[in-house]
Amino acid sequence: MDLGxxxxxxxxxxxxxxxxxxxxxxxxxxxVLGLLGGLIGTFVMKRDLAFAVHxxxxxxxxxxxxxxxxxxxxxxxxxxxxxxxxxxxxLMGVRARDKNSIIGVIMPFGLGLGILFLALYxxxxxxxxxxxxxxxxxxxxxxxxxxxxxxxxxMLALAAIWRPLSFASVDPEMAEARGVPVRGLAIAFxxxxxxxxxxxxxxxxxxxxxxxxxxxxxxxxxxTTSPRLVVLLSVLFAIxxxxxxxxxxxxxxxxxxxxxxxxxxxxxxxxxxxxxARAKRGINGRIVRPHAAMGQAVEDQxxxx
Amino acid sequence: xxxxxxxxxxxxxxxxASNIALRTPMDRGNFLTPVVSLRGAGLQFxxxxxxxxxxxxxxxxxxxxxxxxxxxxxxxxxxxLLGLQQLHSGTATVAGHPVERGSRKIGYIPQQKSFAPxxxxxxxxxxxxxxxxxxxGLRIKANAVNxxxxxxxxxxxxxxxxxxxxxQLSGGEQQRLxxxxxxxxxxxxxxxxxxxxxxxLNHQQAVSSLINQQCxxxxxxxxxxxxxxxPVIDYVDRVLxxxxxxxxxxxxxxxxxxxxxxxLYNSRVEVIRANGRIVVVGLPDATTHYHDxxxxxxxxGH
Numbered sequence: 205m206d207l208g209x210x211x212x213x214x215x216x217x218x219x220x221x222x223x224x225x226x227x228x229x230x231x232x233x234x235x236v237l238g239l240l241g242g243l244i245g246t247f248v249m250k251r252d253l254a255f256a257v258h259x260x261x262x263x264x265x266x267x268x269x270x271x272x273x274x275x276x277x278x279x280x281x282x283x284x285x286x287x288x289x290x291x292x293x294x295l296m297g298v299r300a301r302d303k304n305s306i307i308g309v310i311m312p313f314g315l316g317l318g319i320l321f322l323a324l325y326x327x328x329x330x331x332x333x334x335x336x337x338x339x340x341x342x343x344x345x346x347x348x349x350x351x352x353x354x355x356x357x358x359m360l361a362l363a364a365i366w367r368p369l370s371f372a373s374v375d376p377e378m379a380e381a382r383g384v385p386v387r388g389l390a391i392a393f394x395x396x397x398x399x400x401x402x403x404x405x406x407x408x409x410x411x412x413x414x415x416x417x418x419x420x421x422x423x424x425x426x427x428t429t430s431p432r433l434v435v436l437l438s439v440l441f442a443i444x445x446x447x448x449x450x451x452x453x454x455x456x457x458x459x460x461x462x463x464x465x466x467x468x469x470x471x472x473x474x475x476x477x478x479x480x481a482r483a484k485r486g487i488n489g490r491i492v493r494p495h496a497a498m499g500q501a502v503e504d505q506x507x508x509x
Numbered sequence: 510x511x512x513x514x515x516x517x518x519x520x521x522x523x524x525x526a527s528n529i530a531l532r533t534p535m536d537r538g539n540f541l542t543p544v545v546s547l548r549g550a551g552l553q554f555x556x557x558x559x560x561x562x563x564x565x566x567x568x569x570x571x572x573x574x575x576x577x578x579x580x581x582x583x584x585x586x587x588x589x590l591l592g593l594q595q596l597h598s599g600t601a602t603v604a605g606h607p608v609e610r611g612s613r614k615i616g617y618i619p620q621q622k623s624f625a626p627x628x629x630x631x632x633x634x635x636x637x638x639x640x641x642x643x644x645x646g647l648r649i650k651a652n653a654v655n656x657x658x659x660x661x662x663x664x665x666x667x668x669x670x671x672x673x674x675x676x677q678l679s680g681g682e683q684q685r686l687x688x689x690x691x692x693x694x695x696x697x698x699x700x701x702x703x704x705x706x707x708x709x710l711n712h713q714q715a716v717s718s719l720i721n722q723q724c725x726x727x728x729x730x731x732x733x734x735x736x737x738x739x740p741v742i743d744y745v746d747r748v749l750x751x752x753x754x755x756x757x758x759x760x761x762x763x764x765x766x767x768x769x770x771x772x773l774y775n776s777r778v779e780v781i782r783a784n785g786r787i788v789v790v791g792l793p794d795a796t797t798h799y800h801d802x803x804x805x806x807x808x809x810g811h
Contacts, residue, residue, distance in 0.1 A: 250629060363647055371642035374630050377619050378690065381591050382643045383611010425627050429674040434629045489631065489672030 216455035223454045229343045233351055234446035237407050237416060240355045241446075242439030243362060244400045245421030247393060250373040254418050256293055256394075259307035260401045262314035263289035265410035267402075268335050269321035278335070279350065283402040289314065290398030294391040318410070338409035338461040351403060358396050358403075365389055370431065407446065408461050415465040416442060423472040426479035441471045542605045544569050544698050544730035545590060549599035552585055558754050559585055561598060565749065565758055569697065570728040572721065572744045574735060574761075577751035578792065583734045586751070587700045590732065591617060604697050611643060616691030616729075618701040618720070621684050621708060626676035632686050633658045633671045639690030661689040665719055681712025688719045699723055701733045705740050713740045720744075738765070739786050761787070 248257055267285020271278045289310060296306055322332045343351075362369075371379040372386045380386045397417075404416045420441035424434045449464030482488075543566035551561030559582030567573045575583045588594035589601055592610035601608050603615060616639075624630070636658045641648060648654060662668045665685040670678060675686070684704055691699060701720060705713045721744040724731040733741060738748070738761065748764045750757045752773040757764050764770075765787050770778040779790040 246629070364645055366647050367642055367644055371638045374624075374628055375635065375638060375642075377622070378617065378638070379642065380593065381611075381615075381617040381619070382639075383592075383609075384643050425629055429627070429629050429631055431629055431634055488674060488677050489670070491669040493669065 229348045233343045233348050234450045236352050236355045238443030238446040241416035242420050242442035245417045246435050246438050249421045255307050257417050259311045260286045260289040261410045261413040262311045264402050264405050266314040266317035269318040273321045273325045282405050286402040287398040290394040294394035336409045336411050337459040358399050408464050412461045412465050415468040419468040419472050423475040426475040546602045550596050551598035553597040560756050567730045569730050572724045572731045572746045574733045574745045575749045581751040587702050613694045614697045616696035616699045618687045618691045618704045620703045620706050621680045624676040628676045630675050631672050635675050635686050636661050636689045639693035665689045681708050684716045699729050699731045717741045
């Protein structure tokens with residue numbers, strides 16, 4: 205296989221118009237997941253849960269493979285797996301010092317279980333592969349409706365807890381003093397995160413869920429700290445990655461995940477470059493006044509009880 | 510509730526004593542109601558009593574410092590008033606009502622603690638959280654909140670860095686924002702937990718003067734937890750000194766003396782005054798007093 209034919213395999217736009225008509229559902233599904241991932245992702249970043257997302261996605265994968273093995277609904281299986289993982293992390297205090305080790309323990313266990321179930325599964329190989337690397341092309345109308353319905357419920361719930369969750373995420377000590385139920389919100393968010401992971405797995409697969417739930421928000425954070433703009437950009441980036449990835453993947457036989465993850469990665473790189481260029485020039489929104497120099501420390505302090 | 514039966518505290522002397530009256534249920538809500546009232550309050554972790562039988566009233570416009578070594582229950586004192594810590598015994602009221610979590614009558618200024626440099630929060634967003642961060646849902650009336658944020662930033666002199674990410678501000682700048690955030694609800698009571706810690710002298714003066722303004726010009730009661738009285742010595746009306754399970758309440762002149770501190774620490778401590786500053790020499794290792802339960806509360810009735 206020479207380079208030309210490899211490129212042709214990766215980017216193939218023959219009969220594009222006809223294909224496009226066939227995958228409308230997939231594009232909508234991609235847009236819905238981009239919107240959801242972009243929104244949830246901003247909180248994942250604020251709460252420093254990137255590693256937790258990975259852990260949840262592995263258990264979600266285990267749940268989905270088990271469902272595949274016993275012939276149950278795969279969406280239900282992945283939901284059960286990820287919500288269980290999310291609740292476990294939430295209850296064990298995911299902000300605690302040992303959170304990373306808990307996740308590190310759960311993650312390989314989930315992956316191992318998933319591989320076990322897939323090895324036992326006798327059906328089509330494409331079904332197995334799809335759980336790990338994504339399968340967007342086969343989204344039917346019923347699936348799309350379930351996906352969109354669930355996503356809307358998650359987004360409504362997120363909107364309802366938006367302000368206190370932001371408060372608890374960026375300034376937990378103060379939020380607690382103000383009477384915000386910090387712990388309850390942490391668990392509620394983990395459930396929403398679990399559901400979002402399970403939904404994303406349908407599209408990009410368990411291994412690449414981070415591209416949808418983390419990279420867009422991380423990219424947005426490189427270029428702005430305005431809370432509103434972060435959300436807007438994060439959603440925009442996520443939708444660009446998913447929908448763009450699907451459109452690029454259409455004509456080829458390759459799963460969509462490499463397209464989604466590459467787009468996502470490129471957006472991140474560009475944002476990172478912009479961010480560091482700005483930091484170098486010292487632009488951070490401060491109004492600099494001439495002669496506003498601070499006085500110097502005059503005397504040492506005396507120590508008293 | 511037997512609060513009405515509790516008499517004036519024997520600990521409270523001097524200028525504040527005239528404010529203490531036998532309270533009956535009738536004068537609740539009356540302008541003389543203390544902002545903070547503790548009756549027979551005690552706090553205990555396991556077998557270790559931090560303090561007990563604490564009776565104290567703090568009035569509007571009073572700057573009340575809480576001093577003591579690490580582990581003496583200074584921060585727990587604030588947590589009780591915030592409703593985050595249950596008293597082991599006795600009662601605590603804020604503005605005439607039993608303490609409750611998230612009271613809008615309380616503003617809280619925590620210790621300076623750095624934010625991660627990429628925290629998606631600008632100075633003005635931090636202050637805005639103090640206004641409506643506890644409310645459910647999304648922020649609908651953004652304009653009203655923005656105006657209030659501008660006023661508060663102006664009040665603490667932080668307008669120039671309103672749009673700077675909090676992670677890129679100095680500790681002193683962050684503490685100014687904490688003051689603005691705490692004043693967002695126009696609190697009757699301002700609780701400060703070592704707000705000057707790790708600030709340089711200039712910022713210590715700036716932040717403590719902002720807190721003093723809220724206290725003596727806008728008549729909020731201030732409870733100021735600190736291990737270092739000098740930065741606020743000019744503002745402090747009364748001191749609660751906690752040490753070794755015992756305590757003393759009074760004006761700085763009454764409490765910050767060689768006799769009183771030696772008695773509290775149960776060992777010889779010298780208090781030296783120079784240029785309006787107070788230096789305490791010979792503080793024992795506070796941890797040696799933690800198990801001193803037998804002595805807890807022996808200062809009662811002093």
